[in-house]
Amino acid sequence: LFIYLFSGLIKKMLITLNWLKDFIEIKEDPNDLAEILTNAGLEVEAVSPIAANLTNIVVAKILKISEHPNASRLVLCDVTDGDSVYKIVCGAENMKEGDIVALAKPGAELPKTAKFSEGMKIEKTKIRGQSSAGMLCAENELGIGEDSEGILILNEEKPDLGLTLTEALGLDDFVFELAVTPNRPDCLSVLGVARQLSAVLGRKIRYPENKYEVFNIERNPGLNVEIKDSIRCPRYAGRYIDSIEIKSSPRWIRQRLEACGVRSINNVVDITNYVMLEYGHPLHAFDAEYLTGLSIVVRTASAGETINTLDETQRTLTPEDLLICNSNKPIAIAGVMGGENSEVCEKTNSLVLECAYFDPITIRKTSKRLKLSTESSYRFERGLDPNSISRVIDRASYLLTILASGRVNEKIVDVYSRTFKPHSLNLNIKNLNSSVGIKLKKSRVIKILNSLDVSVESTKGDILECKVPTYRVDITREIDLIEDIAIIYGYNSIPLTLPQVSVKSNINTKTNYNSIKEIKKFIASAGYSEVINYSFHEPGALEMFSKKPNIKLLNPLTTDQSAMRTVILPSVLENLKRNLNNQAGEVKIFEISKTYYQNRNGIEERQKLCLAASAELESELWDKRKYDFFDLKNLLAGLIAFLKLQELIDIEEKCSDISFLHPGKSASIVLGKLQIGYIGYLHPDLLSKLDIDIDVVVMELDLTSLLASQRGRVGKFTSIPRYPYTKRDLSLIVDSSISVGRIVREIKQTGNDLIEDVRIFDVYSEGELAKSGEKSVSVSLIIRSKEKTLTDDEANLVQSSIFDKLSESLNARMRS
Incomplete structure (x- = not known):
């Protein structure tokens, strides 16, 4: 009827439509009811029929059974549905003449089950030379149970012949999967859900019948209950019932329990489970023969005391745990699980029915410490209604009289030491x-x-x-x-209205959001995948990449996530390493997120962009190469151009203050005189420490500073050039400490409007040049006038002036 699945703090509950109808009138169709429940605070995550479509499968009666002339293990059955007689070949052995069975007529389609993975269509056929006009079905073949020992016998239900099996067994039903939040333990039951519907729909709750005969059963000594810890157990009630007949539960109760994933055990255990699901309050039945003197004592455990629970496990207890005892012998862990030594079994003739209210905190501590979570403990942990006990015992007593032939003692021993009132x-x-x-x-x-x-x-x-x-x-x-x-x-x-508040900010959040969104699109278009990580990380890892002090969390999820991130790179490198370990041939990832710093005014948040790549380009070719520094630098240049910040951003090759980067293969990204990021290869020592055996190129950029510089800037547009450009090359010898970036900046800072672009096409620093501490840099100058076509003399004059400038500022000389 309903099943519970744990998903964090939310408990999933399956509940059927027909069981709800026992408690409240329902006129709505399943989908409309699902919407009503969701709006009432009980979110419905799924609605599905309780059984497959069993069309053309009807109730029938076996008139005659005769031997099959050609097969010793088969029989011939004459079966009637009240209108016609069908001859059926059957291999089951559990039926007899007069039995009521499920007949699948020709044209019926059996559902997909463990036995028939693709389902099966029933047709008239011949089996070992004898005609068979249908099939007598077993539970597992119909998908309504697991019994495969023989065909389904319906003598107990005595349905009318010709009824569809769906009508006969009440299979025309729907299951609602509800997500019940932990603050609503009252809704972990059919009654609780019906109450919520009653409030929404304005319909009255109706309770199932609980009328039963009681007896004045004289037993010496009678049932006695003593509570030694009224804080942990404010109320405990018990009732003696004898003349119990242990047997299988009737189909209707088995069907409801099995539909909710509860395995049917016997009629007594099934009744306690059924009432718990129905009313939300757990019960337990003790075999009275194992209770010396019918004495129940509720006390705390002694240190090291043990009990063997129903799951055949010995549990060692502490004084924080609450026990149900017979005299001094433990027979159950209160609110969690019963003991083996008082379990109801086939020989049980009399029992003591228990229903109690236990302190939620006590039960939760015991359940967590023993790592033993049960349907009972889950309910007690969240709090139950101490005043529902009498009604719950009455319901269980009624069912025990009609399903187990029990004689119910008129007296309920109810010790209510601490009264709970509304x-x-x-x-x-x-x-x-x-x-x-x-x-x-x-x-x-x-x-x-x-x-x-x-x-x-x-x-x-x-x-x-x-x-x-x-x-x-x-x-x-x-x-x-x-x-x-x-x-x-x-x-x-409730009408939708906007609150009247005054919101003033110097930061254009919408502009920043849109800019970041566009940056993500740009980087993704370059083949990068976005990753998303927690905003907290392991403190030691952060200290490897940032000199800023960590901001520690007061209540971290784990020690590995106990500090707010001052830098994004450690998280991104974990993502990259995980992908490399999973043999991902090309890993190019990025993350845009906030970092957190402590300053004089409190916590400062800054938006950062971090990229990491380790990949082979054109891996299918012989001359394949790895994704390198220049590939990432090219992406950076494209991003800067995309943001229209070419005039503001420079790349300086000196990056000595960042110890985790390769000293000769890294650079700083600067905005004016402010360093806003870095780009380069990870240091080999760091790669070794991270157990990464391949080069990794990384980049981090301060988007807060970048976007602040972009704000208010307008893109410049130029017309298509009317005149051709002229190219002049300079081959220079400069000191090896001078970066090519500085050479480019010096050329652009001359202020010559005729220079349209500067391109570096060769850098050489080996041989004799290396010995003298110098290097050769070859530069192409793109020269163009907007007003005319330049002559060679005019272009040469520009080239000469640029060389003079570089010679003066960088002590450069022309390579011979």
């Missing part, structure tokens, strides 16, 4: 309307509160004194009441 909360209607943004009248508010079982004791103006039922453990403040009223009123009914 608590009071004041609700100010003005606060409600202000918080939700609506104007509800007092009468409407009171009506909604009553639908939530919250009674209004008195009113003073706009103040309502409310009594909250004990099953609503999540309502402890006025704002909790306001939230529930808003849910029942309907979030979709």
Whole structure:
């Protein structure tokens, strides 16, 4: 009926439509009901039919069974659906004449199951020479159970012949997968979901029948309950029931349990599970024969005390754990799991039915320490209704009388040492309307509160004194009441309004957002993949890449994520290494995220761009090469041009202050005199420490500074040149310490309008030049006038003036 799956703090619950209908009238179709539940705070993640379409599979009766003339393991069956008689060849051995069975007529399609992975279409056929006009089906063949020992026998249900199997077994049903938040343990049950629907739809809750005969069972001594720790166990109730007949549960209860993933064990255990799912309050049944003197003692464990639980595991306990004991012998870990020594079994004739309320914190500590999470512990941990115990015991007692032939003792031993009463909360209607943004009248508010079982004791103006039922453990403040009223009123009914606030900022956030979005597109178009990491990292790794002090988290997820990132590169390198280890041939990744620094005014956040690449280009060719410094530098140049910042950004080859970069293969990125980033190869020592055996080229850029410089700049557009350009080359000898970037800057700073572009096409620093500490740099000058075609003499004059400038400023000389 419903199954629970853990996903972080949210518990997934499957609940069927027909079980809900036992508690509340439902007229809506499944999809409409799913929307209603979601709007009521119980998000429906999926809706699906409980069983496959079983068309043309009907209830039939075996009239006659005879031997198959050609096969000793097959029989011939004459079967009727009330209208016609069908001859069926069958290989099962569990049926007899007069049995009610499931007949798949010709044309029926069996669903995909473990037995029939592709399903199966039933047709008239011959089996060993005998005609067979259909098939008698087993549970596993129909996808409604796991029994494969024989065909499905329906004698217990006694359905009318000719009914479809779907009608006969109540398979015309739907399953809702709900996501229940941890603050709503009352909704971990059919009743809880029905209550929420009742409030939304305005329909009354109806409870299943609980009328049963009770007996004055004289037993000496009678059941006795003693609570030695009333803080951890404020209430404990028990009831003695005898004449129990242990057997298989009827199909309807098995079907509901199995549909929710609960394995049917026997009728008594099934009833305790069924009532827990129905009412949300766990129960437990002890075999009374194992309880000496029918004495129940609730106490804390002694240090080192042990108990063998139902999962056949010995558990060692501490004084923080709560036990249910027979005299001094432990028989259950309170609220978590029962013990082997009192388990209900085939020989059980009498039992003690337990229903209690345990302190949530105690149960949670025990469950976590023992690493033993059960359906029972999950509910107790989140808080249950201590006042539902009598109703839960009555429901279980009723089912034990009709399904296990039990005689119920009229007396319930109920020790309620600390009474829980509905608590009071004041609700100010003005606060409600202000918080939700609506104007509800007092009468409407009171009506909604009553639908939530919250009674209004008195009113003073706009103040309502409310009594909250004990099953609503999540309502402890006025704002909790306001939230529930808003849910029942309907979030979709609340008009959309924009708050009237004054927001002033010197930063154009929208412009920054759009710029970053465009930067991501540009880099992605160059073949890079974006990665996203946490904003925190391991402190030691951050210290390898940044001299800025770490900002430690007060409550980190793990020690590896205990400091805010002062630099993005460590995270990106982890991504790169993981991809390399997974044999990704080409890894080019980038991340744009914030970094965090401590300054005099508090925490400063700066937007950074980090890229890392290790890849082979044209790997399918013989002359393949690796992605290198110049490839990344070319991407940087394209990005700077894309942002129209060519005139502001320079690359300086000196990057000696960054120890994790290769000293001879790295450069600084500067904006004016401010260093805003770096580009280069990782240092070989760092690669060795990171266990990376391939060159990695990286770049980091301060986007906060970059975008601040871009703000207000307008792109310049020029017309298509009307006159041709002239190219002149300079081959210079300069000191080896002079970067080519400096040479380019010196040329551009001459202010000559005729120089359109400067291109470096050769750098040579070996042989005799290396010995003398010099290098050769060859430069192409692109010279063009906007007004005329230049003569050779005019172009030579420009070349000569540039050389004179370089000779003066850089002590350059012409290479012979």
